[in-house]
Amino acid sequence: MRAPTTLLPLRIEDVCFEAGGRRIIDGISLEIGAGVRTVILGPNGAGKSVLMRICHGLLAPTSGRVVWNGLQAANGRHRQAMVFQRPVMLRRSALANVAYGLTLAGVDRRERRARALRALEGLGLAHLASRSARVLSGGEQQRLALARAWALEPEVLFLDEPTANLDPYATREVEAAIANIGAAGTKIIMVTHDLGAAKRLADEIVFLHNGRVLERAGADRFFRGPSSREAAAFIQGELL
């Protein structure tokens, strides 16, 4: 059987996840298609990050399954990438950090450097290529994490609260970079509890609360008139 040319749509089928006797994901079924930027929104503890890790294959669901256009989750791994809330930088140069991901992806040695440089340029980091990654600022490190993910030319990019630890200036830069990556054809799936970030980046919203999907809608419609009481309260800034 030949692998499909696209990973999407991503189908989450009746996924549950339990840890320490607590049910964190409580039966989620969802289909996420290509094109639009999808933001998974919800208060802290809603299960957003866990759901993303299950989709990316870092966690195995307790029950249910994740299917990429007919493929079991593991088979789609090399065509998706993830950027975490706190970027994990290796003790080497910025360029070497990007090249490292390419090495693991099996990219030819000669091609690696050129591709890594291109990714750094794409994120405005070319001038930092030879600097040690761990001494860069938080915003630079997060953009470097985006470059490392983007260099892999993923079809899907997962982002877990990518700007939660950043100041407003760095946030703006990182969000602009995310928008650019999305515009270049990569499917963006982002988790956030930050209404501002969701408004700026989302085409569609999946609203999560207590491990369940309460609502899914286009971003405009969601913010103008959410249909669930919880989402309305969350948008009003109430604590859920």
Next chain:
Amino acid sequence: MGTIGLALTQAVDLIIGFDPQLVQIVWLSFQVSFSAVVIATVIGLPLGATIAVARFPGRQSVIVLLNALLGLPAVVVGLIVYLLLSRAGPLGSMGILFTPAAMIVAQAILVTPIIAAFSRQAIEDAWREYEEQLNSLGANSAQAALTLLWDCRFSLLTTVLAGFGRAAAEVGAVMIVGGNIDGVTRVMTTAIALETSKGDLALALGLGIVLIALVLALNAAAHLITEAAKRRYG
């Protein structure tokens, strides 16, 4: 000037004058301990990295055992290696008892747990930070272990230097398996023990000064390397 003062003066003279006997003993010490640490590093680092990254039944017991081996008494190691290498022992046919080779074996056994246990700790701490990222990038266990070894290289270097300090300062094991033979297996620590009991305090003190200087230098080097790495790599 008292006896000790006189011995101290003579000791300094021996060091400054590069006394051939002193130099020979120091050089042998260095060769034995350096070789032992190379062997211990080659075994200990991969062992530590594997235990840090791999998940297998009995892992906790292995960690407890490894940490317990940190306190391995040198004389007991010496005794065991002696029994293994003695004529009647299982490895007696190698005929290396009372040679520097036997001393290297004993010190390597002593230092391997140190390097394995400390590198396990350092790599496991780093693994906790890196695990999701490396899994996300598709690293398998072996690739992850290699990445962590390289990323922890400065703290691991400190560990290796600590191992060298332990090897060079150890007396019990080399005394038993080396035999403290003049010109053949006499190292700094065994020479100090012998010369002190003979009453030749000058040579004993001279070697003692060299040994302390060596340990100080190692610790200073470890400190400087760590500081420089922190500034350079964060």
